[in-house]
Amino acid sequence: MHPAFSVIFLTTLIGVGQGMFLAVFTGESYAAVHLLPGQDSSAFYALGTAVALAFMVLGLFAAVFHLGKPSYFITRAWRGITQWRTSWLSRELIMLPLTMFLVFLYAVFHYFGWGKDLAVPPTLVLGSITTAAVFGLFLATGMIYASLKFIREWYCSLTVINYVLLGGASGFTLAAAFSAYQAPELVTFYAIWAMIITAAGLVTRGASLIRNARIKPIATMQSAIGVRHTHIQQKSMGMMGGSYNTREYFHHKTRAFLKSVKWIFLVLAFAAPLALLALGQGGNVELLLAAFGVQYVGLLFERWFFFAQANHPQNLYYQTV
Amino acid sequence: MTQLALVIDLNVCVGCHACVTSCKEWNTSGVSGPMFDDAPYGKDPTGTFFNRVQTYEIGCFPNTETLHFPKSCLHCEEAPCVPVCPTGASHKRDQDGIVLVDYDKCIGCKYCSWACPYGAREFDEHQKVMKKCTLCYDRIYNQDFPESERKPACVLSCPTSARLFGDVHDPESDVSVAIRERGGYQLMPEWGTKPANHYLPRRKTRKQIHAEDLVRVDNPLSKEDIRRETSKDITLDDWLM
Numbered sequence: 001m002h003p004a005f006s007v008i009f010l011t012t013l014i015g016v017g018q019g020m021f022l023a024v025f026t027g028e029s030y031a032a033v034h035l036l037p038g039q040d041s042s043a044f045y046a047l048g049t050a051v052a053l054a055f056m057v058l059g060l061f062a063a064v065f066h067l068g069k070p071s072y073f074i075t076r077a078w079r080g081i082t083q084w085r086t087s088w089l090s091r092e093l094i095m096l097p098l099t100m101f102l103v104f105l106y107a108v109f110h111y112f113g114w115g116k117d118l119a120v121p122p123t124l125v126l127g128s129i130t131t132a133a134v135f136g137l138f139l140a141t142g143m144i145y146a147s148l149k150f151i152r153e154w155y156c157s158l159t160v161i162n163y164v165l166l167g168g169a170s171g172f173t174l175a176a177a178f179s180a181y182q183a184p185e186l187v188t189f190y191a192i193w194a195m196i197i198t199a200a201g202l203v204t205r206g207a208s209l210i211r212n213a214r215i216k217p218i219a220t221m222q223s224a225i226g227v228r229h230t231h232i233q234q235k236s237m238g239m240m241g242g243s244y245n246t247r248e249y250f251h252h253k254t255r256a257f258l259k260s261v262k263w264i265f266l267v268l269a270f271a272a273p274l275a276l277l278a279l280g281q282g283g284n285v286e287l288l289l290a291a292f293g294v295q296y297v298g299l300l301f302e303r304w305f306f307f308a309q310a311n312h313p314q315n316l317y318y319q320t321v
Numbered sequence: 322m323t324q325l326a327l328v329i330d331l332n333v334c335v336g337c338h339a340c341v342t343s344c345k346e347w348n349t350s351g352v353s354g355p356m357f358d359d360a361p362y363g364k365d366p367t368g369t370f371f372n373r374v375q376t377y378e379i380g381c382f383p384n385t386e387t388l389h390f391p392k393s394c395l396h397c398e399e400a401p402c403v404p405v406c407p408t409g410a411s412h413k414r415d416q417d418g419i420v421l422v423d424y425d426k427c428i429g430c431k432y433c434s435w436a437c438p439y440g441a442r443e444f445d446e447h448q449k450v451m452k453k454c455t456l457c458y459d460r461i462y463n464q465d466f467p468e469s470e471r472k473p474a475c476v477l478s479c480p481t482s483a484r485l486f487g488d489v490h491d492p493e494s495d496v497s498v499a500i501r502e503r504g505g506y507q508l509m510p511e512w513g514t515k516p517a518n519h520y521l522p523r524r525k526t527r528k529q530i531h532a533e534d535l536v537r538v539d540n541p542l543s544k545e546d547i548r549r550e551t552s553k554d555i556t557l558d559d560w561l562m
């Protein structure tokens with residue numbers, strides 16, 4: 001498939017936002033049972049959630065450019081919530097603003113410190129609901145790809161797991177850097193979790209790389225045109241200057257390029273941040289920020305590769321691209 | 322239930338592209354238009370088409386055969402492009418099974434085109450919505466045309482009558498009979514999309530010639546062949562004399 005930058009930015013940015021929210025709320029729930037020191041409501045929880053929300057807003061902004069025209073965002077995008085019964089894309093279009101609204105509410109409750117002296121603070125309840133929404137959004141995003149049974153590279157539960165773990169890893173890495181500023185006693189906690197999730201992501205992403213390397217196509221040239229012969233050669237695709245079919249479904253890059261992107265993302269999204277987190281877990285702000293920056297760039301490469309690697313069965317009809 | 326569809330006879334398609342141009346001509350000026358053309362006389366002409374004719378070579382030289390292969394939306398009965406659409410723009414009509422895109426609802430997210438294994442949908446780069454073959458729904462019911470012309474533009478224009486049109490759920494329709502009696506098949510049946518359009522295979526008319534067809538066993542000439550010793554056997558013709 002042709003990797004669209006709007007979707008690459010959308011999925012990586014909301015992933016960071018979702019992961020960051022999960023990190024902040026993990027901090028609050030651990031503190032509620034006295035496993036971690038509690039933090040200032042507005043300076044840590046509200047601000048951290050605001051950072052998470054900012055990433056999600058940026059992601060939504062990127063998504064606008066995936067529409068046919070940005071103006072469809074105002075005029076037509078509301079229709080996207082109507083087909084939630086069948087369409088995972090529709091479910092994502094519902095879950096994204098809903099999650100953002102819940103994240104916003106959670107930040108507001110913390111900022112104003114509403115009900116923080118109650119036996120069960122409302123932020124804990126709200127945070128749990130928001131956590132469910134965050135996972136629902138991860139599921140919807142992943143299932144958009146994992147539900148397309150024709151695209152074998154995506155049609156696998158690993159696709160959803162990777163979205164959860166890679167989003168979570170980048171969010172926890174950001175939380176480690178953020179806490180270096182706002183709550184130094186939490187840096188080690190977040191850095192260690194970020195390393196665990198990043199390592200888990202490496203395992204599952206690596207598993208999907210191995211799976212995809214051995215994948216066998218289901219449709220063949222023979223079934224595509226219905227001719228039983230071992231030697232079929234396309235002579236004309238029905239057009240000369242290319243069409244939507246030759247633009248949307250091909251990455252138009254060399255095999256070597258694809259392979260180097262794979263190694264780049266393995267280093268930038270996994271190896272380098274793991275090393276930087278290990279070195280910076282004492283509270284070194286620069287190292288932690290670098291870990292997040294490097295990991296985010298690595299995830300951009302990872303997402304590009306995710307799309308480029310997917311081989312659509314319609315490509316059988318376009319053999320001379 | 323009605324399921325309108327095309328049946329395309331690959332045995333007689335000559336790859337002339339008449340269906341491609343008539344489809345474009347009708348639809349660019351009809352309710353599904355305009356269909357853009359960019360740089361039509363330039364180096365890389367491109368544009369939106371609902372129908373394309375491709376060409377394949379089958380076999381290795383000298384035993385090769387050319388296959389012209391028209392390809393448009395197959396109006397699948399289990400159309401995977403419909404449930405994925407978030408807006409409901411991509412839909413399958415109950416009354417005749419035609420799969421259509423409502424251009425006023427489409428947000429151009431292209432998700433439906435990812436879900437079509439046949440690459441039958443094309444995004445219009447100017448109108449910014451998804452487009453595809455409409456089975457000429459604005460012709461086939463059009464009361465302004467005489468009955469004989471209420472057919473898709475591509476069907477009417479085909480000089481070899483390679484394109485048949487009708488209801489594949491009616492067992493007695495021309496298309497059903499053609500599918501049944503002439504080996505009609507679906508593209509990529511392994512995906513379970515149940516395409517309504519079918520293709521009729523290339524067919525060769527071969528005659529099996531046996532040795533007896535060439536040499537008559539009791540040929541009377543062999544009796545009179547003075548170059549060889551003639552047979553003393555009685556032939557059929559001896560009885561007739």
Ligand code: SF4
Binds near residue numbers: 402
């Ligand atoms: S051929 Fe493609 S676009 Fe047409 S109905 Fe089937 S899946 Fe949908």
Ligand code: SF4
Binds near residue numbers: 407409434451
């Ligand atoms: S491109 Fe249009 S028709 Fe296709 S899925 Fe998106 S909204 Fe639906």
Ligand code: SF4
Binds near residue numbers: 345371454455456473
């Ligand atoms: S049925 Fe109509 S829209 Fe479809 S390929 Fe034929 S002419 Fe084009």
